[in-house]
Amino acid sequence: MDLDRRVTAGDVAAAAGVSLATVDRVLNSRPGVRAVTVKAVQDAVERLGFRKDVFAANLARSRQYRFRFLLPHLPQNSFMQSVRREVDMGALRGLDERIAISIGEYAAFDPVDLARCLIACRHDGTMGVAAVAVDAPEVRDAIARLAADGIAVLTLVSDVTPSRRARFIGPDNVAAGRVAGTLLGRFLGPREGHVLTVAGRMTLRDHAERRLGLAQVIERDFPNLSLLPVAEGLDDGAVTEPIVAKALREMPDLVGIYSLGAGNRGIAAALEAAGRSRTVVTIGHELTPFMREALLSGTFDAAINQDPSDEVRRAVRTLKALADGCDDFHPDPIRIDIYLKDNLP
Numbered sequence: 001m002d003l004d005r006r007v008t009a010g011d012v013a014a015a016a017g018v019s020l021a022t023v024d025r026v027l028n029s030r031p032g033v034r035a036v037t038v039k040a041v042q043d044a045v046e047r048l049g050f051r052k053d054v055f056a057a058n059l060a061r062s063r064q065y066r067f068r069f070l071l072p073h074l075p076q077n078s079f080m081q082s083v084r085r086e087v088d089m090g091a092l093r094g095l096d097e098r099i100a101i102s103i104g105e106y107a108a109f110d111p112v113d114l115a116r117c118l119i120a121c122r123h124d125g126t127m128g129v130a131a132v133a134v135d136a137p138e139v140r141d142a143i144a145r146l147a148a149d150g151i152a153v154l155t156l157v158s159d160v161t162p163s164r165r166a167r168f169i170g171p172d173n174v175a176a177g178r179v180a181g182t183l184l185g186r187f188l189g190p191r192e193g194h195v196l197t198v199a200g201r202m203t204l205r206d207h208a209e210r211r212l213g214l215a216q217v218i219e220r221d222f223p224n225l226s227l228l229p230v231a232e233g234l235d236d237g238a239v240t241e242p243i244v245a246k247a248l249r250e251m252p253d254l255v256g257i258y259s260l261g262a263g264n265r266g267i268a269a270a271l272e273a274a275g276r277s278r279t280v281v282t283i284g285h286e287l288t289p290f291m292r293e294a295l296l297s298g299t300f301d302a303a304i305n306q307d308p309s310d311e312v313r314r315a316v317r318t319l320k321a322l323a324d325g326c327d328d329f330h331p332d333p334i335r336i337d338i339y340l341k342d343n344l345p
Helices: 009-016 020-027 035-048 054-060 078-097 111-123 137-148 173-188 205-221 237-250 264-273 289-297 308-323
Strands: 065-073 099-107 128-131 152-156 167-169 193-199 225-227 254-259 281-285 302-305 337-339
Touching (some): 009 020, 009 035, 020 035, 065 308, 078 308, 099 111, 099 308, 111 137, 137 152, 152 308, 167 308, 173 254, 173 302, 193 205, 237 254, 237 264, 254 264, 264 281, 289 302
Parallel strands (some): 065 099, 065 128, 128 152, 152 167, 254 281, 281 302
16 A cells, blocks of 8 residues: 555455445444444554544534633733734634634633633533633632533643643643743852742642742752742732832842743832842743843843743644544643743744
């Protein structure tokens, strides 16, 4: 057989010695086929490496997919706005594959509102949901209720565990926190002092996991550094600025800052107002337009980045695969990139 040619259902029928209609019944788990015949078809499928062309079959049936993305309402958060733009673009790309994508917003950091939005997807024809999650019992319960209805839920960017979510689409956030810890420790060298961690909310699992990774590395490799309790800035620059300003006033030995989420404008403003933007090593996340400026000016020393376009594309592909019954589809973690002012794209 020509190895460059795609194996067809006809090839499977010929190899198994059955009709094309019988192959179709076996592939789609329809009744009325003898066990010995099912085994013959399955053996031929495995031997030939046949993969069902689900896309063509769905077009033939005029099937339409309906997916929903649930995003927090954070109009000042550049990264979340990037995610929203990528979802809008994904909706346009999906038209060719009969994929309808809609966006719903919930009150940021509010698990009850996110749970409400999830439950609403049970009765509007949605086939799969991708949600930037809040790690809370209400959200886990809502996910379980959708799963019981056969609606797959993906967590995007930030995870919920343990839960019945089908997949997580995002980076290894513990590893990202370890990277931040290594960068801080290496940049600071033998200097001793305190490191301030600024989160949005610690109910966001990505923030909690990043803090865990940071603590692991600091404790293991950099005993000259001490971590302060986490400050929650709600991913809002107006909230983070006074938090950081107070820490800078009260702690002359504050030598490092790790921003787990957004609110970086406030952190930069506090550092600049205190005249310490070049003496405090500051690490943040996501290469937003502001972060690019902060790296170039030297206010931030490094940014750990995840690609929202890659995340959204993988989420759509995964939702479609699960809707098609491909339960063994498991996307790889999103890659972690490190940017300094010297390697900005």
